[in-house]
Structures are given as C-alpha cells and as structure tokens.
Amino acid sequence: MSAWLGPDEWQAVALSLRVSVLATLLSLPLGILTAYALARWSFRGKQVLNGLVHLPLVLPPVVTGYILLLTFGRRGLIGGWLEDTFGLVLAFRWTGAVLAAAIMAFPLMVRAIRLAVEAVDPKLEDAAATLGASGPWVFATITLPLILPGIIAGAVLAFAKAMGEFGATITFVSNIPGETQTLPSAVYAFLQVPGGEASAMRLVVLSVIIALAAVLASELLARRVTSRTSRR
Amino acid sequence: MSLSVDIQQQTAHFSLQVAFDAPAGVTALFGRSGTGKTTVINAVAGLMTPDRGRIALNDTPLFDSERGVNLPPHRRALGYVFQDSRLFPHLSVRRNLTYGQRFSSQRPGATLAEVCALLGIADLLDRAPDSLSGGERQRVAIGRALLSCPKMLLMDEPLASLDTARKAEILPYLERLRDNTDIPILYVSHSVAEVARLATTVVVLEAGRVARYGPAERVLSDPEIVRQLGVREAGAILPATVAKHHDDGLSELTISGGRLFLPGTDAAPGQRTRVRILAQDVILSLDRPEGLSALNILPVTVMTLRDGSGPGVIVQLACGDDRLLARITRRSADRMKLSVGDTVHAVIKSVSISPVDIGTS
Numbered sequence: 059m060s061a062w063l064g065p066d067e068w069q070a071v072a073l074s075l076r077v078s079v080l081a082t083l084l085s086l087p088l089g090i091l092t093a094y095a096l097a098r099w100s101f102r103g104k105q106v107l108n109g110l111v112h113l114p115l116v117l118p119p120v121v122t123g124y125i126l127l128l129t130f131g132r133r134g135l136i137g138g139w140l141e142d143t144f145g146l147v148l149a150f151r152w153t154g155a156v157l158a159a160a161i162m163a164f165p166l167m168v169r170a171i172r173l174a175v176e177a178v179d180p181k182l183e184d185a186a187a188t189l190g191a192s193g194p195w196v197f198a199t200i201t202l203p204l205i206l207p208g209i210i211a212g213a214v215l216a217f218a219k220a221m222g223e224f225g226a227t228i229t230f231v232s233n234i235p236g237e238t239q240t241l242p243s244a245v246y247a248f249l250q251v252p253g254g255e256a257s258a259m260r261l262v263v264l265s266v267i268i269a270l271a272a273v274l275a276s277e278l279l280a281r282r283v284t285s286r287t288s289r290r
Numbered sequence: 291m292s293l294s295v296d297i298q299q300q301t302a303h304f305s306l307q308v309a310f311d312a313p314a315g316v317t318a319l320f321g322r323s324g325t326g327k328t329t330v331i332n333a334v335a336g337l338m339t340p341d342r343g344r345i346a347l348n349d350t351p352l353f354d355s356e357r358g359v360n361l362p363p364h365r366r367a368l369g370y371v372f373q374d375s376r377l378f379p380h381l382s383v384r385r386n387l388t389y390g391q392r393f394s395s396q397r398p399g400a401t402l403a404e405v406c407a408l409l410g411i412a413d414l415l416d417r418a419p420d421s422l423s424g425g426e427r428q429r430v431a432i433g434r435a436l437l438s439c440p441k442m443l444l445m446d447e448p449l450a451s452l453d454t455a456r457k458a459e460i461l462p463y464l465e466r467l468r469d470n471t472d473i474p475i476l477y478v479s480h481s482v483a484e485v486a487r488l489a490t491t492v493v494v495l496e497a498g499r500v501a502r503y504g505p506a507e508r509v510l511s512d513p514e515i516v517r518q519l520g521v522r523e524a525g526a527i528l529p530a531t532v533a534k535h536h537d538d539g540l541s542e543l544t545i546s547g548g549r550l551f552l553p554g555t556d557a558a559p560g561q562r563t564r565v566r567i568l569a570q571d572v573i574l575s576l577d578r579p580e581g582l583s584a585l586n587i588l589p590v591t592v593m594t595l596r597d598g599s600g601p602g603v604i605v606q607l608a609c610g611d612d613r614l615l616a617r618i619t620r621r622s623a624d625r626m627k628l629s630v631g632d633t634v635h636a637v638i639k640s641v642s643i644s645p646v647d648i649g650t651s
Contacts, residue, residue: 181376184337187363188370189438190393195364199389203380 063264067257069236070244071264073152077240078220081159082167082213089164089212093171094201098180114226115165123229126158130230154231155238159220167216174208175201207280214276218269241265291474293317293442297333297343297353306330306340306498312442315490316468316475318506320482321518325495327478331444334476335370336363347441364393369435369473373447375427377419383430384415390438400471405433408470409463425456429463436473443467443475449484457484458646464488465650482523486510486566487649494518511613513596513604516569521602525568526615529651532561540585540640547610551585551640555648566647569604572616573637576626586638590614592630595623607636 063071095101096108114122130137131149140146148154178201186196224242231238233247245261248254296309306326310317319327332338334345336352339360345353347368352361369390377386387402406412409429419427428448435443448464449457461484468475468488479485485492485506492509494502501518502509509515511526528550530543535554543550543563550565557563578587590607597603603623607614614636628634 179376181372181374182378184363185370185372185376186378186389188335188337188366188368188444189390189434190364190367191389192362192364192393195393200378 063260064257066235067244067261070239070241070261073155073236073239074221074241075268077152077155077159078217081156081163081220082217084156085160085164085167085216086209086213089167089216090171090205090209092164093168093212094175094197096168097172097175111168112165114162119162119223119225120229122162123158123226126154126161126226126230130154130157148231150231150234150238152231152237155227155240158226158230159223160216162223162226163216163219166219167212170212170215171205171208174205174211177208178204207283210276210279210283214272218272221265221268221272291348291441291472293334293474293476294344294346295330295334297330297340297345299329299333299338299340304498308493308495308498308500310493310500310503312474312476312493313491314472314474316464316477316488317491317493318485318489319476319478319493319495320480320485320489321495321501322480326498327480327495328446330495331370331446331476331478335368335444336361336366367394367439367441369438369440369443371428371431371435371443371445371448373450375419375431377422377427377430377434379419381419382415383411383417383419383422386419386430387411387415387433387437389434394439400436402437405436408436408466409433423456424452425459428452428456428460432463432467436467436471440473443473444478445475446478447480448477449481450479454646461487461646461649469650482519482525483566483646486525486527486647487564507612510566511606511615513594513606513615516596516598516604516615516617521598521600521604521617522570523568524604524615524617525566525571525647526613527564527566528609528612528614530563530565532557532559532563534559545610546612547590547608548588549586550588550638552643552648553641553645555645557648557650562651564649564651565643567614567638567643568647569615569617571638571642572607572614574605574616574618574622574626574628575635575637578635579637582637583639584637585640586636588614588636588638590634590636592628592632592634594630595628607634609636 092111127149128134132138132141132147137148148157183196183200186200191199222242227240228243233239233243241261245258248258291314293312299306306329308330319330321327329338333340342355344351351359352366353359409432411429411433414422414426414430449460477488489506492506493500496518502515507527516524528545530545530550533542533544535541539554540551541555543552588609590609592605593608594606595603601619602617603620605616605618607616616636
C-alpha cells in the first residue's frame, strides 16, 4: 500500500483512518445515550436537544467549523478551559479533526440508533423487569443486543461521514500535512498544485475502496447479528 | 402464601375500585374486555401504579400509597406470563428459561429439568423462540416465569391468542402447575371455560368493580352469575372422582349426589376431577324418567329460581353437597309448578359434556 502511495498520500490516509475510527468510537456511547433518550424518555427540552443534535446536518459545514473554532479554539470558552485544565489543545491539531468529524457524524449515528431503539418493543423490557432485571440489566441484556444492528449501522454511517468530512475540519483545524491533513483535505490540496492530479486520483480510488469496504462490512455484520436476533 | 389487593385508579374514562384476596390455588380475575382485569394484574406486577391503595403479598407490602411503598417490578419476585408470551427473540429457549435465575436470591424452587418435564419443553431448549408454535411459546413463557423463583404467578390471558387445539394442549399443564406446586396464581381471563376448569377462587369484575367474589364452585353455581357470564356460558362445576372406565368408552365418575357417566376421560381411576355442566344442558323432570336415552339422571332439590330477562328461568339445584344450575323456560317452570324445596330429577346427556370441561382438581 505504501509503495503504491507516496509518503504524503499515505500520511493523509492513515490520519483519516485514525481520526474516523476515534471519532466513531468516542462518540458511540454518547450517541447510544442520546438516541435512547430521544426515543424513550420524555423530558423538558427534548425538542431542543433533538434540534441541537441535527444542527450539523443542516448547517453549512463551514459554519459548524467556525462555531467549533469559536468555542473550542484556544481562546474559546471550552477550548481555553480544556487547555488550562488538561493541557488539551484541539484547534489546528489532529485531535480537533477528531472532534470536528465526531460532531459532523453525530446526527447520522443518532438517527440510525434511534430508529433501532424505537423498533424494540418496550413490552419485552417490561417482561425482563418482571423476571427480576433492574433497569441497567434490562438495557444490557435485552435492549442493547436488540439494537446492535442499528448501532453497527450508525457506527458505519458515522465512520463513512467522518472519512469524508471536509468543510468543518478545514475551517477548525486547517490543512496541515502530517497534523490535520485528512484524506479529503489532501485531495483538495493536490488539486491546487500543478501535477497533483495523479496523487489526487490515487486518493480518490482509495476513498471509494474504503467506503465500499465499510458498507459491505456493515452489511455482513448486521446480517450476522440479525440472524441471531431476528424479531419474530 | 396469599395476595391481598385493595386499589383505586381514576382516569378520564374509567374508574377502578377493586379489593380481593387471592389465596393459594388459582384466583381467576374474570370479566369482559374493558372491565379492568389487565389494569389490576399490571398493578400487582408493578407495571402500573394505582392512585391509591395497598397490594401485599403475605403482609409484605408491594404497594402502599399511605406509607409511600412502591416496589419496582424487578423487586416484587412475581412471575408474569403475558398473553403475547414476550420471549426474548435474541436468546435461545434455554437462555429465555434461565433469564430470571441470575437475578433471584431465593433458593432455586424448581430446576430447569423439573420445569421442562412439567411443561413438556425439554426438546425445545436449543431452538430459537421464532421457530416455536404458539402453544410452545406459551409453555416456554410459563417455564421462564416459574424459573425466576416467583412468590406468585401472574397470568394475563395466557391462552387467548391460541386456537382451541392449542388451548386444550396447555390446560393440563396449567392444572399440573396448580396441583403440583404451592405457588398461587392470579389468572386473568374472559373465557368461562378456562375459569371453570382452573379457578379455585373467582373474582368477577364489572366496570372496574368486583361484582362477585368467592370459591369457584360457589360463584359459578350462583344463579346471579348469569348476568356476567351470559345464559349460554353459565354452568356449575362439580368435584368428582373417577370410579372406573367402561369398555364402551364411557367413564364413570362419583359425585356427592350420585354417579355421572361421561365420554371417556384420560384420568386414571381414583383421580379427583371437576366437571363443568352447562345450565342449558340440564333438563328437569318431576318423575324419574324411563325409556330415555340420557344416561345421567340425578335426584336434586330446587334451591332458588331466578327469572331471566327473556323467556328463561335459571334454577339452582342441590345435588348432594354440590350445586347445579339448570336453564329452563318460564313456561316449563310454571307447568311443573316448580318451587323451592321441590325434589326433582336432573337429566344430563353424557355427550353434552365436552372433554374440555373435564379437568383435574
């Protein structure tokens, strides 16, 4: 792979994979919690939360990136606090790319998982409770296994979205080779320089392969899980 | 082991005010749809919280609005069998059955093998719930509830979603459960046949109130019950003992008021049974009839006569220590000049008694 790809190109691919995997895995617990809350709980501000979750889907990515820069930048409210307390800097760092990718992918993840939660019959959870299972046990032994196909679908969608994230990422963390230059940023950069088309083309082909592989893998996983957990 | 319920619940369209005790055996909560049966059983399970009242199992309060007690369902140790079995689709039959065991701190009451034998589900253990028939699913659901070491079993119309053949398949298992374990059962049903076959205590609900309540034999042989059951379903249950099986396919049963000949039952001689005799299947005769095809002619005494809304009269009869109901026309009652205290003969066709109406006791 690295023989076929130039070192710059490889760097961008590796960074993108790392950013996307981390963005997906780190946001998954919050994604499941949010999806469950939106599907099952009734609380004040539920519509506000729903709107906030979906905001990145409807806002121009550049706007999302700029908002991230304002809040998570070194002088931003949260960014400053993160740096003072944990020494964690997000702006113009690859860690910031993870945050940008996670936020942009979050609505897709939550939507997929929420659909799965809504498909679980609450009567099954009642039945588990009458058999002695407390709330957390019901979730771990009944709800979670039954929504697993939805979680996988949501994670794959989020991963694919994170791999392709461009607008918010380039606004928030710029396009620094080796630090924040993800695959789409690299394609963009190669297209800006004369003679970069060959590199760009190789990355485009690779993007297609990764995206296809992700979709196929999720289909297989979901099929294996559903064959174990089919509804009727 | 007994359950006491005294609850009130008020919604915009419905008011529920119910109090009863469920002693050992099967307590049937009987009534048409919309009378509050499921609300009551869900309140006992903790899936619904009543406005006011108290629910206690052996003086341990599960719910007490005055003292602010409301145990969550998972701490009530009640096994609940739902109408729609609710097996967990992602777990095998075996793991469905053992699901409740890990949460129970009780000493295991029955082992997996015992429950499988009781319910005839040993061959299903490695199957997936979706591959089971309706009757099998319901038996697994009963086993799952049993294996969670419940102090009491709650059953909400467990046979309602099954066809007649599947019902007949499961009823004997429920009888075994009643007769071979000491776990009390609260059984919700709108089927008189099921109640007559299983119940030891009957609570009849009507529009959110207890309309009748007492031992099954007494409630079902009360002429007033016709109002709730309808004239075609009304009928008394008689305790009987199998005397012997005859070569011509008939079984002879001993009851307190004489002998009954019925189409062959499976029960062995000596077995205690209960027989439901529909009021409309009983003919009354002043003299002992001769030259009649009916095999069962029992001397009985008229206890009460109750006029129906139509041309019929319900006659309650003493038959030995037990009670029978007969439904005859007003015209016949007048012609026979029936009055309380008269001794007459009750005529019952053997073949009018369906095998479904003969159960163990």
